[in-house]
Amino acid sequence: MVIPLDWSLRLPPPVLITLEKLEQAGFEAWLVGGCVRDLAIGRTPLDFDVASNALPDQVLSVFPHAFATGLAHGTVTVLVEHHAIEITTYRSESDYSDGRRPDKVLFESDIKKDLSRRDFTINSMAYHPRRGLLDPFGGWSDLMENRLRTVGDPGTRLREDALRMLRAVRFTLSYNLFPDQDLVQAIQKERARTLILSAERITYELRRMLNAAHGRALLAFEPSGLLPVIAQRLFGFQPDNQTLVQVLADWIRPAWHSDQTIPLFYLACQLSRTDRVTGLELVQTPGFADWTARLRNILSPRSLQDLRETFQRTCRMSRLDSRHGQAMLYAAGLRLHLAWDRELDAFSLAVVIRVLAKTLALDSHAARQCAVDGWSLLAVIQPDLKPLGPELVHMRQQIQLEEEMGPGSGLPVSLSELAVTGRDLTRQLPLRGVQLGVFLERLLSYAQKEPADQSEERLVNVARHWLD
Numbered sequence: 001m002v003i004p005l006d007w008s009l010r011l012p013p014p015v016l017i018t019l020e021k022l023e024q025a026g027f028e029a030w031l032v033g034g035c036v037r038d039l040a041i042g043r044t045p046l047d048f049d050v051a052s053n054a055l056p057d058q059v060l061s062v063f064p065h066a067f068a069t070g071l072a073h074g075t076v077t078v079l080v081e082h083h084a085i086e087i088t089t090y091r092s093e094s095d096y097s098d099g100r101r102p103d104k105v106l107f108e109s110d111i112k113k114d115l116s117r118r119d120f121t122i123n124s125m126a127y128h129p130r131r132g133l134l135d136p137f138g139g140w141s142d143l144m145e146n147r148l149r150t151v152g153d154p155g156t157r158l159r160e161d162a163l164r165m166l167r168a169v170r171f172t173l174s175y176n177l178f179p180d181q182d183l184v185q186a187i188q189k190e191r192a193r194t195l196i197l198s199a200e201r202i203t204y205e206l207r208r209m210l211n212a213a214h215g216r217a218l219l220a221f222e223p224s225g226l227l228p229v230i231a232q233r234l235f236g237f238q239p240d241n242q243t244l245v246q247v248l249a250d251w252i253r254p255a256w257h258s259d260q261t262i263p264l265f266y267l268a269c270q271l272s273r274t275d276r277v278t279g280l281e282l283v284q285t286p287g288f289a290d291w292t293a294r295l296r297n298i299l300s301p302r303s304l305q306d307l308r309e310t311f312q313r314t315c316r317m318s319r320l321d322s323r324h325g326q327a328m329l330y331a332a333g334l335r336l337h338l339a340w341d342r343e344l345d346a347f348s349l350a351v352v353i354r355v356l357a358k359t360l361a362l363d364s365h366a367a368r369q370c371a372v373d374g375w376s377l378l379a380v381i382q383p384d385l386k387p388l389g390p391e392l393v394h395m396r397q398q399i400q401l402e403e404e405m406g407p408g409s410g411l412p413v414s415l416s417e418l419a420v421t422g423r424d425l426t427r428q429l430p431l432r433g434v435q436l437g438v439f440l441e442r443l444l445s446y447a448q449k450e451p452a453d454q455s456e457e458r459l460v461n462v463a464r465h466w467l468d
Helices: 013-024 034-040 056-062 111-116 139-144 154-160 163-175 181-196 199-210 215-224 226-235 241-251 258-271 291-298 307-314 319-336 346-360 364-381 388-405 422-428 433-449 456-467
Strands: 029-032 049-052 066-070 075-080 083-089 091-094 104-107 126-128 132-134
Touching: 013 029, 013 049, 013 056, 013 075, 013 083, 029 034, 029 111, 034 126, 034 139, 056 066, 056 075, 056 083, 091 111, 111 132, 154 163, 154 181, 163 181, 163 199, 163 215, 163 226, 181 215, 181 226, 199 226, 199 258, 215 226, 215 241, 226 241, 226 258, 226 307, 241 258, 241 364, 258 291, 258 307, 258 319, 258 364, 291 319, 307 319, 319 346, 319 364, 346 364, 346 388, 346 433, 364 388, 422 433, 422 456, 433 456
Parallel strands: 049 083
Antiparallel strands: 029 049, 029 126, 066 075, 075 083, 091 104, 126 132
16 A cells, blocks of 8 residues: 655655665665654654665665675665665565574565565555555554554564564554554563573663653553563563563653663662562562662662672673663662751762762762762652752752863862862971871861862861861
8 A cells, every 4th residue: 555645855865865876777765664664653763774676786886885784684885975874675584593583585576575574564664755655564554543563473473583572662662552462462472582682682672662751651561571581681580570560661761861771670670579588578579668678678788799790791781881880779779878858968968979989989970970870760769759859950060060160170079179189288288198198088078068168278278277
């Protein structure tokens, strides 16, 4: 079925040029995949993929500034006016022995055969500026009805590629869809296949899933029992399915950045465990009332000791992201052990940041950012905790001040941020060795308590007064 829709005004010139060049050379070409889905719902696509009956060698002959990026699957990347556009030959696929990629790929001459191999109907549409929308599997109507269906039998599609189970969740949360019951039931049956997926692919999907716009849409997948299997794959334990889905449905929002998402998922999984010992009590039901006590247990230094290695080795996060993820949860734990009924003053905030920096070997700027992330997470978990708001504003102001004026421009939290150094003191005062170190620490505390005047002259005079 071809629906005459004019989206050509939203296509950048390099895309139009690519289609025109292929057709001038005697080939057929369509826009396919995610860019068509985004055009259909009014979004501006970030990337454009082209499908054509031209073979890879023929594409290379049409575009001199092109390079093969996936010849086995018929993909060539062309550069048109400095824009990279992927052109893939129509193909069909068969025999997925590893549950992830096809063993056999055949190039085809019919665009409909290419569309029939795709995962979901909303991704199986093609568009051409003159010919309109080609939609043989009803993707347009599914989008209009907020429906997620597979192309063909869902069980078959999920057995071909286990990653499609996570993609189903992500698309549902991103576009506020309702998955077909047949799809949810197929995920429930095939969910163990996700254990074969690489940690990199799982965490990639989780990151995009957890900062989607429609977290409540996750509730539709509760019967599938998928998320506890993912937790087992990443963290070695299975949380309670119902609790985990309910918690994440409340937490998922576009505000999270990528560094926060996997620690967020870890914390949700820990909170949803049914075998966790909190104090002397074994929690056996998901309806555990004292979230604060459970959080303190989960976010204690002892519990977080090996977390960086878990993030890095098991979740395959980068070394920097792993350290920041651990620091974010550590910062949340620090705040949990302080008085919840009052806002921390500037001095207390500085002490918290300093402890965080020294414990996890962070510079003060990174420590402040990790504290902001930890505080933000607590604000989501405990929305009634009023003091967190002003504290977050204060820390964000400190970070902005550092970025605008350079390190050390805000309240100092480390000796390196003091306006005076050990050399400055020894040059003007008879201080050496241990005594020098003690005076520097005292000056740091003084500067945190009296932030109005932190000049070198003032701090030297204060130290001189202490000597008298």
